[in-house]
Amino acid sequence: MELALAHLDLDAFFASVELKRRPELRGLPVIVAGSGPRAVVTTASYEARVFGVGSAMSAAEALRRCPDAVVIAPDSAAYRETSAQVMAIIRDHIARVEQLGLDEAFLDLSDLHSPRSAMRRLVAEIFAQTGMRASVGIGPNRLVAKVASDAEKPNGFVVMTAQQARDRFADSPVTLVPGIGGKTSERLGLMGIETLGQLREVEPEALSIRFGPRQGPILASLAMFEGSADITTDRIAVSESRETTFDVDIASGPALEMELASLVTELSAALNKHDRRGRTIRIKVRLDDWTTITRSRTIDAATNDPATITDVALQLLRDYRPQRPVRLLGVGVAGFADAERQQQLELDLGEVAA
Ligand SMILES: [Mg+2]
Known part of the structure; x- marks a missing residue:
């Protein structure tokens, strides 16, 4: 039986990140959701799912079904950070990985000697290092792997052929x-x-x-559960960003500027780590009435310098001057592909000159 690939999906990912830093909430129904009137559930812990609470349900409906649920505001910076740790562990074990979103990936198992035990070890390693549980589906193609990873969540580990999937x-x-x-x-x-x-x-x-x-x-x-077993690994990153949703909306300009500066610190550290630079600097602002705007400016030279990014981002924020309290703030740098082409061009010219 050919076990070409695995689909790995973290269980109740956002809720699990929250439970890890708030262990006193373990065993309770926990819902990660915004606070506005149109807030939706991004993730519910399995204790909350028992009450019929699910992703994309309105937070109001979720609380009607499960009045004792603990509601936590999403903290995307924290989810991104844990996601990056998990993906790094996966890449340490598996050469070809196609990441999908923050909490799932397809993994190429075709050159592994014993794919099952390799995946068991990987899941154990992810839990040991990050506290995140994952469900795994292994099969001959993407479709079987994906459906298999979903079949016995949480903590699932399902290996299936296409015929077994058809039967089951x-x-x-x-x-x-x-x-x-x-x-x-x-x-x-x-x-x-x-x-x-x-x-x-x-x-x-x-x-x-x-x-x-x-x-x-x-x-x-x-x-027939037939389909492709291809994995796309050459995903070219074109932008990198950080954003955060505040526990309490921020109305003060100086407080917002401090938040922006700390997001830039995080962002430029990530850019530096992968030696990435971009020319377009962007901010995103969501007001308490859910108005969401982005503003961007493209500068002459690609950068990952925190001072340069902060200057531009602050200018964009000051120009926009939010007229209502802010619930979410983000900053990003884009235009890497251009930067890489430019570097390549410089390299080529350098070689000619030498
Ligand atoms: Mg998931």
Whole structure:
């Protein structure tokens, strides 16, 4: 059986980061959500999920279902930091990694001697070093790996062939498969198809007639748990940013400027670590009424110098002059690709000159 790749997904990631620094909340229903009237749940601990609380639900609805839940404001800087630690551990173990978002990645297992034990060791290492639990799915392609990692969360470890996936999920709704969304499942429902097993039994021609010559065959292959095992590793970073949501909205200009300066310190440290420079400096401001703006300025030379970034970012903030209390502040540097091309050009010219 070919175990080509793994999908690794951290369990209740934001909530787990919060529980790690607030161990007194362990065992309680915890919801990470904003505080405004339109706030949504970003992550719920498994204790809160028991009450039917889920991601993307409004915080108000979540509290109606689970009135005793502890609500924590999202702290994206902390999640980014833990995410970077986890991804670094993964890259220490696995040569080819495709990161997706902050808390999941596809891992190429094709040249590992014993992929299962390697993945067991990796998960243990992630927990030992960061306190984060992960669920892992291993399979012959992305689709099987992804569905497998989801099948026994939290702390799942599921290895499956495509045939095993077909058997195990024959009675599952078609929406179990990423790529079959609400609209498609409604149209399938009109054809009397509710489950993946039923979808597999439809004549491929019938699907092509109903969904077209492109989407029809895709649906047929999704139902077979067939798909690509490719991993994209050459993701070119084009920007880097840091943002933070305040526990209490900030109305004072000087206090905001101090927050901005500390975000820049973090950002330029990250840029320096990877020797990245950019020419476009950007700020993001979200007001207490959820108005969100970004302002950016492009300077002459690519930089990762904290003083330069701070100067520009402060100027952008002063020009914007928030008219209401601020709930989120962010700063970023973009335009790396240009900077790298410019360096390459300089290098090429240097060689000619020598
Ligand atoms: Mg996750």
